[in-house]
Amino acid sequence: MFERVAATTEIDRLYSTSHAFGLPNLRLYSALLLVCWAAVGARAQPDLPVVRANTPIVDVREGDRLFKGEWTISPTVPLDIYVPRRSDDPATITFITDVESRSFAIRPGEKIDFVFLLNGRDSCRTQIWMKERPARRVPGTPAGPVTIPFRLMGGKPHVQGRINDSSTLWLLFDTGAATTVLYPSSLDKGVEPKFDGTVLNAGTGGTVERRTASDNRITIESLFWEHESAIYVEKKHDSGDGIIGINLFDGKVVELDYDGMEMVIHDSLPEHAIAFACLPMGFDGTLPTVEAAFGVGDDQTAVSMVINTGGTGALMGNESLAMSASKLHGYSIVGKAQASGVGPRKISMDVVLLPEFTLAGHTFHGIPMLVPAREDGADVPAVNAATPRGTLCLDVLSKFNMMLDFKDNRAYFKPNTRINEPIRAKVSGTPIGLRVILPVVAMGVLGYVVFRIRSAMSGRHAPTP
Structure with missing residues (x-):
């Protein structure tokens, strides 16, 4: 799993639902796709490796996993940072364009710079930064599977955790997201993110520029993660205080037990x-x-x-x-x-x-x-x-x-x-998420049933609703 971070970027998908609809610029499905930074018309720097391309869509291979169309070259900003799947071991990252492919061997914590050259004229400086590490155990806690109780809030699984020095937060575990999201209520509870960038969040209902914080500590039960990126979504689209995505659990087995209302993190298949x-x-x-x-x-x-x-x-x-x-x-x-997400419009x-x-x-x-x-x-x-x-x-x-x-x-x-x-059908009175009015025409039932389906949808990446 990877994410992209930059000072001003575009999230191509935050939630998978927008990708399912085939909406333009919403490839959701949705975890965090940030588009490349480059100077328009700039030539590739001769002292950096160059990867040539005639189309902006790039495949990426990390080890044995191929991510089709997951990188987009956009020569509009000075730097884009590609963050590979989290690992304690060295990795090989291969970028595959319509012209050629190039592999880079990288170690945890290392940064490697190179340049995409698009159509022989537009350059996009890119950096691979292997900054994210697997989950660590809180000192003094036992080894073995980690059991995390969850609660259904708005029908969605939420776990308790903390971000930075916050009080306890309710965080949606969203397999349709590949980044961490902060809602305004998380700031009220003491998250205090250090905002150091912005993204153009292209999600369900349109595109909105939003702030990002690239260095956060997340703690859930006896697991913690450091140096995690997060996006701040000022339009709260969920009952909780934020979202955690699947990117936190690379290399793990995640079990969701709806009978026991427990989420269990395993190191290997039980x-x-x-x-x-x-x-x-x-x-x-x-x-x-x-x-x-x-x-x-x-x-x-x-x-x-x-x-x-x-x-x-x-x-x-x-x-x-x-x-x-x-x-x-x-x-x-x-x-x-009508589908609504983090954007300003409905679909x-x-x-x-x-x-x-x-x-x-x-x-x-x-x-x-x-x-x-x-x-x-x-x-x-x-x-x-x-x-x-x-x-x-x-x-x-x-x-x-x-x-x-x-x-x-x-x-x-x-x-x-x-x-x-x-x-x-779900009957509700307050218009949030999806509001659906269904004329019931089958089974001899007369009249209308008014129901609503709430959806967490957004452009991501994740995925982010």
Whole structure:
């Protein structure tokens, strides 16, 4: 896992949900993608290694993991800092452009400078900084798995922790984010971040410039992390005081037990994982994905889905997924929704019912999914070139106890005591997140049911809602 830090940057994805919708500049899915700094028209410095490119999108390989399209060359600022996955061991980082690839061997704590040369004329000075280290144990605490109780707040899993010298904070554990987020209430509780930069946070509803702090200490139970970056989001989009993403748990196995309301951090896969269904875990950028399927009976279509514990509702999909579902298997549009995130605007969505949706061997029937709204008068959703993809949100995820193995890239699911509870509309009066008014046209029910689905969505990176 990696993040990008800079003094003035662009977050390409904070939450995975925006990526699922195929929205422009919201590749969310959403953890922290910061765009490169460079001087427009500047030539590459001759004393630094040069990596040539004719297109700005760059793949990055860290060890055995390839991050497709995860770096964007933007010759507008003087420096961009690439932070690799956290490790105590040396690493090899390879940048792969449409012209060539170049590898850099780096040690923990080391910095390496080089230059991207775009189209033979625009240079972007880049620095690899291996600053982030794995979690440490608080002195005097025992070895072994670390159990962290969590509470559902707004339907989302929150843990208690501290940042810097703060009092106790409630922090959303969001697998759809790959950075730490601070809300105003965290400052009221004594976080006192040292702001030293800004980012252009391109999230659901638009782009907003926000402040960042690059050096923070995070403590959760008996684990702590030092020199962690954080973004300050002044528009609170959650019940807690901030967000922690999956970037803190590189090389760990994260278990979420909704029956016991516990999050357990393992150094290796526990023996009881044998009772879980195991799925290969891919990555959409830096955010974890698994394969699910939709269809009718034996006619099923596979789709990659981001695992997003920061998103309420059941499923979200991009335009290509909506088109595939409509043409191949059919669905019913039952209403409209408005998606809101950290941006200033709302996005129109359709609420559809999929006949069947299968995850880890369990099939859900008549499950709701949010997709980009159809154009007026169109028979099918507008089509873009994106691969069909979507997002698994909490109405589905909370019906499984699960483990995410960030060592061997596997996800484990086991139905819990919630598995047979129906996925219902949520009635609420205060307009936050997503407000959906569904005309109920099936099953002979007359009238309208007003319900709301709250969604944590943003441009990330993460991912950040």
